[in-house]
Amino acid sequence: MNRKCFVNVSDLAICQRCPALFAMKIHEGDKSVWSIGIQGNGQAYGSIFHKNIAQKFFKAAAHPENPLHLKIARSISSETLEETVRKNIFMPFIAENSQKFSSGQLLAMAKGVKIWVKAMSDYFINIPSLINDPVKNMRTVFKMPEQKLRSFYDLEGGRLVVVGCYDALMFNPDRAEARLIEFKGYSKSDITVPLSQSLIYAWLIYKITGIIPSVEIIYLDDADKAPDAFSSKNVSAMIKSGLPELFHAAFDIITLRRYPKILHDKKLCEICKYNQRCKFEIDKIFMRKKRLGASLISVLAFMFAAVLTISQVFFILA
Numbered sequence: 001m002n003r004k005c006f007v008n009v010s011d012l013a014i015c016q017r018c019p020a021l022f023a024m025k026i027h028e029g030d031k032s033v034w035s036i037g038i039q040g041n042g043q044a045y046g047s048i049f050h051k052n053i054a055q056k057f058f059k060a061a062a063h064p065e066n067p068l069h070l071k072i073a074r075s076i077s078s079e080t081l082e083e084t085v086r087k088n089i090f091m092p093f094i095a096e097n098s099q100k101f102s103s104g105q106l107l108a109m110a111k112g113v114k115i116w117v118k119a120m121s122d123y124f125i126n127i128p129s130l131i132n133d134p135v136k137n138m139r140t141v142f143k144m145p146e147q148k149l150r151s152f153y154d155l156e157g158g159r160l161v162v163v164g165c166y167d168a169l170m171f172n173p174d175r176a177e178a179r180l181i182e183f184k185g186y187s188k189s190d191i192t193v194p195l196s197q198s199l200i201y202a203w204l205i206y207k208i209t210g211i212i213p214s215v216e217i218i219y220l221d222d223a224d225k226a227p228d229a230f231s232s233k234n235v236s237a238m239i240k241s242g243l244p245e246l247f248h249a250a251f252d253i254i255t256l257r258r259y260p261k262i263l264h265d266k267k268l269c270e271i272c273k274y275n276q277r278c279k280f281e282i283d284k285i286f287m288r289k290k291r292l293g294a295s296l297i298s299v300l301a302f303m304f305a306a307v308l309t310i311s312q313v314f315f316i317l318a
């Protein structure tokens with residue numbers, strides 16, 4: 001039987017960290033598992049930054065009707081982009097919301113703006129058409145943020161449909177290249193956590209546009225450190241070597257056709273809330289499936305018997 005299973009990028013990244021945690025999220029609805037093994041202020045803080053600051057910039061840059069569009073265009077050609085972002089996006093946001101954040105978070109966001117604008121400006125150097133005529137070319141370079149992407153991966157027994165929204169995406173029309181930027185509200189503790197998520201977005205972008213983007217990951221809690229950057233070539237190699245196995249593992253866990261791999265990662269398992277009992281919890285999920293299968297068979301058998309009896313009665317009466 002061919003099955004179609006849906007999964008989002010964040011959950012796939014959990015599967016990459018630990019298949020058993022992914023099983024808890026999918027089958028037990030445990031939403032807290034994403035933060036296991038992540039150090040820092042948390043995802044919500046990263047989302048606040050990209051929703052209120054970065055997203056506002058990308059929307060304005062992609063839309064000529066936006067009141068900020070021309071200001072951004074002028075600052076790209078005069079190299080005053082950081083000042084424009086600070087004055088028109090960051091400061092107004094802080095003026096309205098400063099009481100909601102600690103001073104450490106405000107400082108991290110201010111540093112985040114600096115590092116992110118620098119990362120964008122470095123990328124623009126290789127886009128002469130944008131520097132020479134930003135008004136004409138901004139729409140081609142900046143893509144609307146938070147676009148929902150969807151593609152699929154076919155495997156034996158079914159199809160895994162992957163959905164997700166990237167943070168920010170830029171295209172370089174002069175070189176037919178793209179760059180994906182992801183903002184993280186946690187520390188640069190374990191690169192595999194944000195990288196697996198970015199690689200899946202990169203794969204989605206490739207499936208839709210035919211271009212494998214380079215990837216830049218900005219850590220707001222470590223804004224003093226340079227972002228992690230991966231060339232398109234590296235991204236391509238990592239997609240090929242890592243994603244098929246991840247997609248297969250996720251499909252097997254969603255359909256419960258194979259037992260998820262239990263990690264023996266001392267560092268992660270020791271801080272995990274399922275330490276010493278994840279095998280027991282997974283057994284419970286499989287038992288439930290078995291019981292469900294058995295009751296389904298009895299219901300079907302009962303219905304079949306009922307239909308048979310009714311048809312026999314009709315036959316006798318006829």
Ligand code: SF4
Nearest residue numbers: 018263269272275278
């Ligand atoms: S204890 Fe280890 S293997 Fe079990 S769910 Fe937690 S991280 Fe995964």
